Amino acid sequence: MSIIGTMDVGEPLSLHQRILSDIRERILSGAWAPGHRIPFEHELTAEYKCSRMTVNKALSQLAKAGLIERRRRSGSFVRRPQSQAAVLEIHDIRIEVEALGLPYCYERVARHKRRSSAEDRTLLELDSNGPVLALECRHFAGKRAFAHEQRLINLAAVAEAADEEFFAVAPGPWLIARVPWSAAEHRIRAVAADRHIAAALDIEAGAPCLVVERRTWSAEHPVTHV
Structure with missing residues (x-):
């Protein structure tokens, strides 16, 4: 998300x-x-x-x-x-x-390749504990953090993502350029920032934030949850 x-x-x-x-x-x-x-x-x-x-x-x-x-x-x-x-x-x-007329920049915070956990399988709607890539990123507007991204990629559907470090390019545009989507689920909700998110966005804990959550499929195979 x-x-x-x-x-x-x-x-x-x-x-x-x-x-x-x-x-x-x-x-x-x-x-x-x-x-x-x-x-x-x-x-x-x-x-x-x-x-x-x-x-x-x-x-x-x-x-x-x-x-x-x-x-x-x-x-x-x-x-x-x-x-x-x-x-x-x-x-x-x-x-x-x-x-907004502001310069954009991107930072990859963390990258982990692993066997999918029960939570991963729920988020991606996977049937088995196949490999996934978990990414944490920050996006900046001007000098301030604008968005914090937490993403899962199903490596069974996008195997080449396992070799991409995602230092130079954000995972969203990278996937859009390579994977033909067949279905997408999209949800927006408001939350209060917890301590982890507050630190990532350099805001006060409890500050209002928007969560943009998306799950996508290609040829009926789960691709990513963000």
């Missing part, structure tokens, strides 16, 4: 970054469901006391990140996932960070 902390990047946000952050949080928290109409540009201009150009720039970046859909004369709407590729694109952490 990917655990995303509150958007505090240690630097003052520009107006367009603030608009991006506010709308993104409302979408990922579920406050604005798929199909929800985003306030019109003139409404956002009045709310944030900024130019229409600033609002347009923010909405364009959100559309590029796959979070909203812009329709001529109708306005902007929270995007409905129309395919599995759309679901996966929405939660590409690099895209989310760059949509």
Whole structure:
């Protein structure tokens, strides 16, 4: 799973970054469901006391990140996932960070290859205790930790992952480039950060976070849980 902390990047946000952050949080928290109409540009201009150009720039970046859909004369709407590729694109952490106008970087914290435990088999829906790769990573927006990733990869389905160290590339984009998905399960929920997550994200224990949890299959074989 990917655990995303509150958007505090240690630097003052520009107006367009603030608009991006506010709308993104409302979408990922579920406050604005798929199909929800985003306030019109003139409404956002009045709310944030900024130019229409600033609002347009923010909405364009959100559309590029796959979070909203812009329709001529109708306005902007929270995007409905129309395919599995759309679901996966929405939660590409690099895209989310760059949509905020901040530099992105990635850190692999831990990597363990092992026989699957009972918990691993439940998360991946495995029938046997085959080999899995467990990864822990951090994603940064600017100078601050933005998301903490805990991922399992089923090595029976993606054997080449056993030879990848994942120092230079995050596991999500690596898998998307190599494995044709046939099904995906996606869930978002809010949690309070425990001590481990708080330390990883450099936030206070108990601070609100979003958990983005996803499980994917290829040709009916479990591939990954994150």
